[in-house]
Amino acid sequence: MNTEVKGPQRTCVACRAEKNKKQLLRFVLSPGNDVLLDYQQRLPGRGVYVCSQEQCLKMAVKKQAFRRGFRRETKPLDFAQLQEQLNGAVEKKILNLIGMGRKSGAVISGTNAVLDALRKDPPPLVIMAPDISPSIGNKISQLAELKNVYWARMFSKQLLGQLVGKEERSAIAFNRGALADTLKFELQRFELLVREN
Numbered sequence: 001m002n003t004e005v006k007g008p009q010r011t012c013v014a015c016r017a018e019k020n021k022k023q024l025l026r027f028v029l030s031p032g033n034d035v036l037l038d039y040q041q042r043l044p045g046r047g048v049y050v051c052s053q054e055q056c057l058k059m060a061v062k063k064q065a066f067r068r069g070f071r072r073e074t075k076p077l078d079f080a081q082l083q084e085q086l087n088g089a090v091e092k093k094i095l096n097l098i099g100m101g102r103k104s105g106a107v108i109s110g111t112n113a114v115l116d117a118l119r120k121d122p123p124p125l126v127i128m129a130p131d132i133s134p135s136i137g138n139k140i141s142q143l144a145e146l147k148n149v150y151w152a153r154m155f156s157k158q159l160l161g162q163l164v165g166k167e168e169r170s171a172i173a174f175n176r177g178a179l180a181d182t183l184k185f186e187l188q189r190f191e192l193l194v195r196e197n
């Protein structure tokens with residue numbers, strides 16, 4: 001998703017940049033004054049927004065921007081706790097999207113089918129299991145890079161298989177569409193927020 005997405009704007013409490021609400025992470029305060037990630041942006045109450053970047057999240061913690069944003073005392077919070085909440089939320093969202101993709105027939109599954117698609121009609125994204133055989137993994141990642149296709153390594157062969165209703169799957173890809181766009185956005189967010197640490 002790019003910066004030209006239309007919709008309500010909110011300000012990051014760390015860097016003060018104004019962005020589309022959907023591009024920011026929303027936090028709410030629990031009744032016990034814990035700062036909670038509201039990943040789906042649906043929880044009631046006052047929301048505090050932060051860019052989905054490690055830098056802004058760290059700055060928000062350091063500068064006590066949550067306390068200012070909520071205008072009340074919040075329970076002590078560190079970046080590791082935020083990261084743990086994020087990790088869980090993003091992963092859940094990605095799993096849901098893959099499940100939706102399967103139901104709507106948007107998933108290309110299996111290494112041969114993925115390689116075939118990359119050669120003929122490159123899909124917008126590929127997910128490979130980290131336990132894929134190295135030679136096939138290299139073949140897919142090289143071809144994906146050649147064709148400018150975004151790829152990520154995530155989930156085991158077994159889990160990928162379960163997600164698409166097969167036994168084991170080393171690689172899956174997605175047909176073009178809104179679902180693939182959303183999934184790519186979430187995968188990139190996951191990489192930015194979770195992987196680099």
Ligand SMILES: [Zn+2]
Binds near residue numbers: 014016
């Ligand atoms: Zn920011």
